[in-house]
Amino acid sequence: MTTTTPQPCKKILVVSAHPEPRSLNAALTTFAVEHLRAAGHEVRVSDLYAMKWKSAVDADDFPDHAGDRRLHVMAASERATLAGRLSPDVAAEQEKVRWSDAVILQFPLWWFSVPAILKGWIDRVFTSGFGYGPALPPPYGEGSALAGRRALLSVTAGARESSFSDRGIHGRLTDVLHPVQHGLFWFTGMAPLEPFAAYGSNDLSAERFAAAKREYGRRLDGLFTDEPVPFRSLVGGDYDHDMRLLPGVEAPGANGLELHVRPRG
Template identity: 50%
Template sequence: MNVLIVHAHPDPNSLTASLKDVAVSALRDQGHEVVVSDLYAMEWQAAAGFTDFDGITGPDFMHASGEAYRSGRLSPDVRAEQRKVLDADLVVLHFPLWWFTVPAILKGWIDRVFTYDFAYGAGTPRYGAGPFAGRRALVATTVGGRAGHYTARGVNGPLDDLLFPLHHGVLHFTGFDVLPPFAEHSAVHLDERRYAGIVERYRRRLATVFSDAPIPYRPESGGDYTGLTHPDGSELVPGRELPGTTGFALHVEGRDPRRD
């Protein structure tokens, strides 16, 4: 299998960088081909702009990106990353959780690479049936706070909710089968014993990355939603959720609202 790792951390000696190296080694040991996009080492430009489109400026930014993609006029760095995505059976996003989201450089990779007509578009299936259907995606993140801070009753809120915009709004939207994340909490200060445990857990997780069940997000075209032609848009049909389910959990099949 072909794996693309998109790595976003400025410190090559960080835990995030170390775990990226663990992933490369473990996946290659399994016989997979691994390509790494180290965004800081590449000096990746984070800000999306018309400069990516070789003079195409309209009719608006979104459609200009699509025209540049269709006509082969996207900037070379964006085209190269798009080729990596298309070649990948698995995309791993490696990053530290900064201010409850991805680092700006990784958001910029998504903004620039997932252009109109490449990752989404008018009439293009979405939410489980997008252009990247058949590929898998894994978020591997390090978190400074304790695990208890990231539960339903924790002060920071559930980690699943913080990752929902990335998991559901970017990856599931464009068709990926999104795997449950690999997340390590209290990642600021580690001793050798705890670090060894993290490495072992990550290696075990990567050993099953192509057989693990993805998060069971509801496909938009699976009958659970009213459909885009409905006056109120594509909404979850009442009664499809477990009693008491609210919020992001509505969009996960059979999600137990009593989860921590």
Template identity: 50%
Template sequence: MNVLIVYAHPEPRSLNGSLKDFAVRRLQAAGHSVQVSDLYAMNWKATLDAADSLDGAAGERFDPAQDSKRAYANGRQSPDIAAEQDKLRWADAVILQFPLWWFSMPAILKGWVERVYAYGFAYGVGEHSDARWGNRYGEGNLAGKRAMLVVTTGGWESHYSARGINGPIDDLLFPIQHGVLYYPGFDVLPPFLVYRTSRVDEARYADVQAALGERLDTLFSRAPIPFRRQNAGDYEVPALTLREGIAPGQSGFAAHIVHPGRDQVFASEQRISSLTEG
């Protein structure tokens, strides 16, 4: 299988650098083909602007969406953008690896997303009507591929727990996993997380490496996060709010993930209610 690692850390001798090198070796040893987009080493341009089209802005002012659409449709994108899109087409799985800086990905990786995810490639795809609202959230040009985050952070695991001061890690990563990855169609695997990076000694590094190795070994077999599909019936279209009776009593990020036990109980209650009323 083909695996693309999009890597964002400025220091090759860092913990991230070591884990990235280990991941490449592990995947290749398992017979996979691997490409790495090392954004700092590539001196990746992070800012989305009119120069992303070989023709510049179409009008008197730069329109990020429409100029992106025109450049993508006409094969007039900046070569670095087109090259990364080719890597995404090639990949069966994509790993985004980065340190958690100020509760999100580094700016250079965000810039990779903004520039590579062109209109017509990662968004603006499919029919928009009262029946469906584009091919997204489980559909899209990247459907059928897998994705996983490898994230390091200096904070303790407890700081990112359900009642931790930094907020639950699943909530912090939701915009990346559900938005950046699931939106254009990826099946998103649970993230691989390393906490308290300043306290990784030789013994703990061996444990981290072993755990990452196990996750890489199951990259194509582990069950993805069961996000709800936009066009599968859970959402009112075009409002795109959950239908009445879906995830009752829930709101926020967790409502957009299928919880089998909870959903099955509700479905059973609905059937019983329907039979009683009948």
């Protein structure tokens, strides 16, 4: 008789960004939370629309910023972050990220990007001094500011899957999501997994929804065991002083964004 070793309890932050509580995104958020908790994990949820999250970065994020001074966002955010003087809503979300072992972003793909409210969460929460900046280790690597965390995108798209393929008119989904996968997660040191996507989301039958939940459940089960996307480290010897990939380190025929992914196998 064989026994299965239980997975250790982990802490997971789910950030959900859809205005309709009866939407597919809300259903996937609920499914993820229940599935992860049933597996013994701790889960926190930031439902951005329910929270009425403020999207725009402005001087109100930095209470000590003098109104008659020019607002230099990076410098002001770093001063406020390091001094513990950010606005309470931003500080609370940063605490959730620090608490977490993994972050899941749940959102609909709108105009080939995240909804504005989620972009605002990223803009306001990942301040200099928290996610990046001269006071922290270099970006793009396992030693960066938020290293040690896993990251997963769960995306709904109205289009069919074939349209997001290598010859699809929308481009490969991995390329569309590169700004978040590489430019947010990997930049700050989080290890991104291959994204989960539910296609044809505007007319998803009960049968296809059940299949999507089964697949999503498998992805959630592998949140801490699946291999992350093998992005190259900035300090791993693949880039020169100007942050350009050295010639000859890529796989034959590689080009575009795939240059920044190490060959698998």
